[in-house]
Amino acid sequence: MKAIKKINNNVAICEDDNKKELIAFGKGIGFPAMPYQITDLSSISMTFYRMDKSYYKLLEEIPEEVFEVAAMIVKKAQITLNCNLNPNLLPGLADHINFALTRLKKFKKMKMLFSYDVEQLYPTETSLGRYAVKLIQKKLLVKLPESEITNIAMHFVNAEEENINQPSKFDVESLIEVITKEIEQRFEVSIDRKGFNYNRFIMHLRYYLKRLEEKRQFVDDNGVLFEAMKEENPLIYECAIGVSSIIEEKLHAQTTQDETLYLMIHISRIIKNNTIT
Structure with a gap:
């Protein structure tokens, strides 16, 4: 080698x-x-x-100890789950853990809820989420809130490739393109469709649209972080609401506040780091 x-x-x-x-x-x-x-x-x-090369830059930016803990968690998931896992699970999970650690420092008093709906739907993945939170506490000496069990569990759900590869009742690619153009028009930019942050956004959208179609949404309480981001980035918030409206009109399903928050996070990353003006 x-x-x-x-x-x-x-x-x-x-x-x-x-x-x-x-x-x-x-x-x-x-x-x-x-x-x-x-x-x-x-x-x-x-x-x-088989990891997407667009993720390589992210791997260099994530702290070494966080990346290595994420790899240990993914290795455990590979052994536990009886299916193919998306090869981009590792960078996605490492990025999430790094963001969760940063968020915990910034919003120490923020309360987020564990989702019992997810535990009922995905008991094996939830058990892996518990393992991950315990490992993070042991290796990184940080106690994450219980809600991170849910968040990490959903990374495993999303990475189970047969779930996301099932045919959809609508044209996902066309909807994603409409959403992308909505963002471009609002900020008067041309988005680099090969960039990492855009591809991370697209992956998030695919999984969210799939959950909406299957009526498997879950609701946590990220209200404090949502209000903070809304106040700090009003244009990003307005754009996320616009994207939510497009999704709601197409799928006849309401976008939760939590999902709007994640849209805001992804849109902000694209606009700041991944555009061609």
Whole structure:
């Protein structure tokens, strides 16, 4: 196996003997000058194939300890869930954990609720969410709120590929394009459709539309964070409401405040980091 690019001290982008690209974990594999041949394969603890290259930049930005805990959680999910998992589960989960840690520091008194609806619908994934929260506390010395069990559980639900690949009753791609144009018109920008933040937004939209179609929405209480973002970014809020209206008109289903909040977060990232003016 050849290491071709460092992500951090213990993670590197590699090539196996069949020239297939993968993400490899191993103590110190990111130290040597790249590229180099990894001769001792026993030093590799975990490997992940088929990850979208648009996520590589994110992997470099996430703190090393957060990324490694996320990898341990994903490894547990691979063993526990009897299905194919989306290869982008790892960067998505690492990004979420990093955001949750940041949010906890900024909104220490914010109360969010554990969703019993999700526990009833997805008991195995909820158990994995509990494992993840306990592991984060053990490894990162941070006690996340119980609501993160629900949030992390939904990452596993979303990553189970047979669920998202089932045919939809409407044209998802066309709806996503309409939503993208709505954002572009409001902010007078041209969105880079190959950028990471846009692709993360699209993935979020696909899963949300699927949950809406299957009437599997859940409601938590992110009111404090919602009001803070609304006050801080009124134009982002108005755009999220506009996107919600498009979705509601198409699917005849109401967008929850929590989902509007996540739309605001994604739209803000796109506008700040991922546009071509």
